Amino acid sequence: MADTPDALIVGGGVIGLGIALRLQQQGVAVTLLSRDFAEAASHMAAGMLAPGAEAIPPGPYATLCRRSLARYGDWAEKLETLTGQSIGYWPSGILAPQYGPPADATAGTWLDAATVHHCQAGLSDQIAGAWWYADEGQVDNRALAQTLRLAAQEAGVNIQEGVTVQGFQRQGNQIQQVYSTAGAFRAGHYVLATGAWANDLLPIPVSPVKGQMVAVQVPPGHDHPQPLQRVLYGPGIYIVPRRQGRIVIGATVERVGFTPGNTPVGLTHLFAEASRLYPVLQNFPVQDCWWGFRPGTPDEAPILGPGPADNLTLATGHYRNGILLMPITADLIADQILGRSDPLLDAFSWQRFHPAPAAAHSISPQPMQLLDRSTPATDQPVAMMADSAPLTIAGRTFQSRLMTGSGKYQDLTVMNRAIAASGCEIVTVAVRRVQTHAPGHEGLAEALDWQKLWMLPNTAGCKTAEEAVRVARLGAGNG
Numbered sequence: 491m492a493d494t495p496d497a498l499i500v501g502g503g504v505i506g507l508g509i510a511l512r513l514q515q516q517g518v519a520v521t522l523l524s525r526d527f528a529e530a531a532s533h534m535a536a537g538m539l540a541p542g543a544e545a546i547p548p549g550p551y552a553t554l555c556r557r558s559l560a561r562y563g564d565w566a567e568k569l570e571t572l573t574g575q576s577i578g579y580w581p582s583g584i585l586a587p588q589y590g591p592p593a594d595a596t597a598g599t600w601l602d603a604a605t606v607h608h609c610q611a612g613l614s615d616q617i618a619g620a621w622w623y624a625d626e627g628q629v630d631n632r633a634l635a636q637t638l639r640l641a642a643q644e645a646g647v648n649i650q651e652g653v654t655v656q657g658f659q660r661q662g663n664q665i666q667q668v669y670s671t672a673g674a675f676r677a678g679h680y681v682l683a684t685g686a687w688a689n690d691l692l693p694i695p696v697s698p699v700k701g702q703m704v705a706v707q708v709p710p711g712h713d714h715p716q717p718l719q720r721v722l723y724g725p726g727i728y729i730v731p732r733r734q735g736r737i738v739i740g741a742t743v744e745r746v747g748f749t750p751g752n753t754p755v756g757l758t759h760l761f762a763e764a765s766r767l768y769p770v771l772q773n774f775p776v777q778d779c780w781w782g783f784r785p786g787t788p789d790e791a792p793i794l795g796p797g798p799a800d801n802l803t804l805a806t807g808h809y810r811n812g813i814l815l816m817p818i819t820a821d822l823i824a825d826q827i828l829g830r831s832d833p834l835l836d837a838f839s840w841q842r843f844h845p846a847p848a849a850a851h852s853i854s855p856q857p858m859q860l861l862d863r864s865t866p867a868t869d870q871p872v873a874m875m876a877d878s879a880p881l882t883i884a885g886r887t888f889q890s891r892l893m894t895g896s897g898k899y900q901d902l903t904v905m906n907r908a909i910a911a912s913g914c915e916i917v918t919v920a921v922r923r924v925q926t927h928a929p930g931h932e933g934l935a936e937a938l939d940w941q942k943l944w945m946l947p948n949t950a951g952c953k954t955a956e957e958a959v960r961v962a963r964l965g966a967g968n969g
């Protein structure tokens with residue numbers, strides 16, 4: 491058993507490290523457990539600080555992003571003073587070129603094609619103009635992660651790398667300890683900051699969204715050591731210059747779980763769109779390519795603040811903007827743990843995905859049933875997710891995990907009775923059979939109350955692959 495720290499942070503990306511640093515600086519003794527710094531999305535990102543270019547609509551999320559952007563200069567300076575290392579903060583401005591007439595933008599200034607070419611040489615002559623976000627830019631996210639780690643270590647944070655947390659032990663409304671591959675750890679307060687892997691430890695709707703990236707290097711002898719002086723945020727592609735002639739290109743957006751690897755189709759897309767937007771780079775040597783997993787949430791905003799136990803805080807789900815959001819997350823979460831909660835955090839509570847009655851602050855025993863053990867801790871792996879936890883799919887929460895079929899009942903009355911008795915909220919329907927009035931399916935769609943049930947269309951009854959794909963698309967609502 492480790493010495494008892496005041497706070498234990500699980501996760502060694504920029505979010506966990508930033509919170510650890512801010513807490514330790516305010517007198518809290520912090521231990522941080524990290525499975526693998528190198529797998530963190532923080533290491534894989536492009537480092538753009540781009541709330542406007544990302545077209546985040548006005549509201550609490552845009553406010554959070556703007557407040558974080560405003561803190562970056564100060565954070566960069568302080569980290570450099572603490573460690574002597576630069577995080578490559580570069581408020582270069584972001585150009586968002588368009589090939590057609592301007593679509594709506596939330597916060598940019600429209601520049602015509604001539605002005606854009608004056609602002610950045612070498613762009614495609616197909617562009618019609620660009621939105622300009624003067625106060626946005628980028629940071630070298632790898633340097634940021636390393637510098638944060640160094641600063642946290644120098645401040646006294648006990649960082650333990652190569653440790654996987656396997657579960658929390660809860661008693662009443664308190665987390666008692668965490669189980670890990672290095673044994674049990676106890677603390678006064680716990681912070682979950684495990685990015686795309688958050689759902690391994692708690693049933694919150696965070697899922698991985700893969701992004702592939704590639705980098706090229708300006709060759710020696712080129713006219714300028716770094717010809718690209720702005721971040722380019724084009725349609726389907728972004729191109730980010732680093733100071734030493736490196737140019738980072740990203741990124742695909744793929745919902746393929748934790749499937750690793752770069753793919754020909756992913757890289758081809760990146761090379762083609764980058765060469766189209768900024769042809770200057772098409773013959774630059776490729777330096778490396780990689781992929782990472784963004785922590786996605788159903789509404790694309792992070793999950794921040796008090797968690798489902800009194801001494802548990804959540805800081806995850808930062809999706810595409812976790813680098814941008816590091817300063818505000820670190821500041822607000824440290825303040826919340828120290829009893830100075832900012833009302834802005836309320837908009838990012840995990841409870842927004844769990845409507846009443848599941849939304850009770852103290853969970854006893856619903857909705858996030860943590861493992862409750864009265865026996866002494868052991869080093870055995872522990873699964874924490876309870877079967878009774880609600881199921882959230884694409885932002886919709888179901889109290890029952892049972893999905894029932896609608897075929898082969900004796901008649902529609904029996905079907906209705908069986909579905910009601912089962913308590914299920916999701917019923918699967920063979921759309922094609924209903925459409926073609928196949929035996930046993932006449933009137934089926936009308937017989938059920940879709941105000942209370944969620945229809946899960948299936949492709950049974952389709953006779954060709956094309957038909958199945960068409961019905962699946964209809965089911966997904968984009969046919």
Ligand SMILES: Cc1cc2nc3c(=O)[nH]c(=O)nc-3n(C[C@H](O)[C@H](O)[C@H](O)COP(=O)(O)OP(=O)(O)OC[C@H]3O[C@@H](n4cnc5c(N)ncnc54)[C@H](O)[C@@H]3O)c2cc1C
Pocket residue numbers: 500501502503504505506523524525526527528529530531532533534535536537538539653654655656683684685686687688690691700701702703740741781782783784785805806807808809810811812813814815
């Ligand atoms: C391709 C790509 C491009 C991106 N570009 C940008 C960008 O331009 N701008 C921007 O702002 N954001 C960008 N992002 C998003 C940003 O990288 C993330 O939102 C941010 O890094 C999330 O940080 P985090 O600390 O929450 O998670 P991560 O950085 O993923 O860190 C999570 C850490 O938790 C550890 N961990 C997980 N499970 C356990 C466990 N059970 N026990 C112990 N440790 C565990 C992992 O090993 C990892 O170290 C991008 C992401 C990707 C993938």
